[in-house]
Amino acid sequence: MSFKKDLRLLVKPYYLINIFLSISYILSKRTPIICNYIFAQGDCELDGRETEILFFLLFVIMIRTRKTGSVTMINYLTSSFVYTKVTNLLLWLYADVRMGILFAFIFILCGLILPEPTYQGPENIIYLRGANGLQEELRDTKVVWLIAFYTAWNPACVTFAPVFAELSAEYALENFKFGKVDVGRYPDAAIKYHVSDASTSKQLPTLILFKNGKEVERRPYADHRGKLVKFLFSLDNVKAAFDLNNIYNDCKNNPIKRKEKKSLKAE
Structure with missing residues (x-):
């Protein structure tokens, strides 16, 4: 903002x-x-x-x-x-x-x-149902995914929500999608993708970028000693860390062709 x-x-x-x-x-x-x-x-x-x-x-x-x-x-x-x-x-x-x-x-x-005002701006986010829901989407290797793992009660996740919404509205394409998984509601996703959902967790929120159905980048990440490297989830930091401008341009210049879409539906 x-x-x-x-x-x-x-x-x-x-x-x-x-x-x-x-x-x-x-x-x-x-x-x-x-x-x-x-x-x-x-x-x-x-x-x-x-x-x-x-x-x-x-x-x-x-x-x-x-x-x-x-x-x-x-x-x-x-x-x-x-x-x-x-x-x-x-x-x-x-x-x-x-x-x-x-x-x-x-x-x-x-x-x-007087509840706290929530973000009212545009967003283009797909809310996924746990690890199975995410895995189902990742089967389509033509689509790049940026996934936010969060909980509804964590203050850092609440703070990041409008930032992620703005990013989704700015960058989302048919082959570059933004998704969210509530690991408080779906702990199986937290286990599968190694995101701690404990009340003292320093991994909330966690952003993971998937290309070709596989994880290629995440924030925050652990260094070679297994210690989490702190990451400040601002708009500019996320853009830079995940190289969103280049991903957006690549996806926009290489859209999913109609034949590919039909074959995916047939599957």
Whole structure:
């Protein structure tokens, strides 16, 4: 996503309200009129304990957003909302239990009525049913496949979903297809293609490129010592790692002929 697209997304209620909740305590404590009314104190400054909590929050957000592969402003915000709101809840409880309970009620209510906006743009993705579904598609060796192995609950997979959708809309052809396999739902695919679907897995998402029905490239991959090489799933990184521009041009210049299509249907 471009910066302009991120700015357009920020005006949606989900982001505006969550940003407000994320800064509610600091805003209340540092605004004299609000501070004097809520906290009944003339010195509207953060004390030592509050400062320590906020610094710890900043450290946690930096670590967690890097692990989830956040690469845009919206990704960073989305990844950090849970931590910032929990921190605000602790700060409100620390200041006044009644205000903490009120904040918790608003926190839960917003989570119920304001779900995170999902990607609404174009996509050209085929959702495959496990290892057997993928193997069936790979029988046609004339088609190049880029497959995303993911789970619905993994934050990095959620972050990558709109990126993969944009790539599919831009590059998909009749002989260059984009597919997704939910390894949480179809663990047989995870076993067959050596993708860990554990809650602590660093292999989610995993992208594998298939040519002639065989794997030729994947990210992330293991080095000669068996250690996973970290990969940041941004739009440009995926294009470069899998050489999508050249694959697209090759497939476009060598389309499947009609006779081949008929013979495939006959099979």
